[in-house]
Amino acid sequence: MCTALSFNQFFGRNLDYEFSYGERVAVTPRNYDFHFRHLDKHESHYALIGMAHVFEEYPLYYDAMNEKGLGMAGLNFVGNAKFYEAKEGKNNVAAFEFISWILSQCASVKEARVVLENTNVCATPFNEHFPVAELHYMISDENESIVVECMEDGMHVYDNPTHVLTNNPPLPMQLFRLNDYMYLSNKQPENNFGLDLTAYSRGFGAMGLPGDLSSGSRFVRVAYTRANATSDKNDLSQYFHIIGSVEQQKGLCEVEPGKYEYTIYTSCCDLRNGIYYYTTYNNRQISGVNMFNEDLDGETLISYPTIEEEMVHMQN
Numbered sequence: 001m002c003t004a005l006s007f008n009q010f011f012g013r014n015l016d017y018e019f020s021y022g023e024r025v026a027v028t029p030r031n032y033d034f035h036f037r038h039l040d041k042h043e044s045h046y047a048l049i050g051m052a053h054v055f056e057e058y059p060l061y062y063d064a065m066n067e068k069g070l071g072m073a074g075l076n077f078v079g080n081a082k083f084y085e086a087k088e089g090k091n092n093v094a095a096f097e098f099i100s101w102i103l104s105q106c107a108s109v110k111e112a113r114v115v116l117e118n119t120n121v122c123a124t125p126f127n128e129h130f131p132v133a134e135l136h137y138m139i140s141d142e143n144e145s146i147v148v149e150c151m152e153d154g155m156h157v158y159d160n161p162t163h164v165l166t167n168n169p170p171l172p173m174q175l176f177r178l179n180d181y182m183y184l185s186n187k188q189p190e191n192n193f194g195l196d197l198t199a200y201s202r203g204f205g206a207m208g209l210p211g212d213l214s215s216g217s218r219f220v221r222v223a224y225t226r227a228n229a230t231s232d233k234n235d236l237s238q239y240f241h242i243i244g245s246v247e248q249q250k251g252l253c254e255v256e257p258g259k260y261e262y263t264i265y266t267s268c269c270d271l272r273n274g275i276y277y278y279t280t281y282n283n284r285q286i287s288g289v290n291m292f293n294e295d296l297d298g299e300t301l302i303s304y305p306t307i308e309e310e311m312v313h314m315q316n
């Protein structure tokens, strides 16, 4: 399971899975040659930063942002995702290139909508070891979010007023399910029984908020948390608290005997300042890579290993 979140200038995701593909924080500078499989070279483009599996200096992004403040993340959409054959007259983009394709040329969600109109996401595998990943995508800038779902019946581009995304089912069904929870409140409930009842603890207003790890429940939980979370100067920690409401602890979701899905990392792109923050399962201290501290006019990929050791700030 995975969850993506956009909150003010912050955008990112929980990457939940039972193993890591070996990811790094990768900066793609403006003059890195993107060799798109079905298209011409893309020699000069926006610079990108994000979490990627780096294969022979090529970034396979999971989630990223560009220097203009647009973010994009791919989340599992197994059984529903369907990518297509290359089509004449379209910009044919392999699914593994999709994040780079959008972020290398779009400065906003508005621009992404236009580019998507002529984009055909293709079922072209990266290589024999990396088959096509069945994903759907959230794209956000500071103001709006959309979700792209490529399915049997075509590519859907949805407005996403919740600014969150999890996994199955498709977004319209996730949104519809919020109807069942519209009563949730951060206030104490009224007593409608006409009996002598008391709200004997704080937090009664959100009684019934799902707490399990299924994708539909995480969608409701994180959408509710985001909708009610206050915003102040400390929005970076508030972002981590919101997405932390749906993190997965090791041991709670068994995918095969003895193997558990857990939150491998949580990312947070600061869309305004080009900083990619993240925490990992064993290292809860926030680490950061600032894309503007790199030579963004370069041609070669820059990447950093994630810091996995627990870091504790001792005070004495």
Ligand SMILES: C[C@H](CCC(=O)NCCS(=O)(=O)O)[C@H]1CC[C@H]2[C@@H]3[C@H](O)C[C@@H]4C[C@H](O)CC[C@]4(C)[C@H]3C[C@H](O)[C@]12C
Residues within 6 Å of the ligand: 001, 002, 015, 016, 017, 021, 053, 060, 061, 062, 074, 075, 076, 077, 078, 096, 125, 126, 130, 131, 132, 133, 134, 135, 167, 168, 215
């Ligand atoms: C497994 C990851 C998604 C995690 C997730 O959504 N979990 C939910 C599980 S479930 O639905 O609830 O069962 C996805 C997100 C990004 C994916 C990676 C990126 O797409 C980049 C390449 C793409 C290649 O085609 C496959 C390897 C890969 C390196 C992908 C491996 C894997 O599919 C990743 C890492």
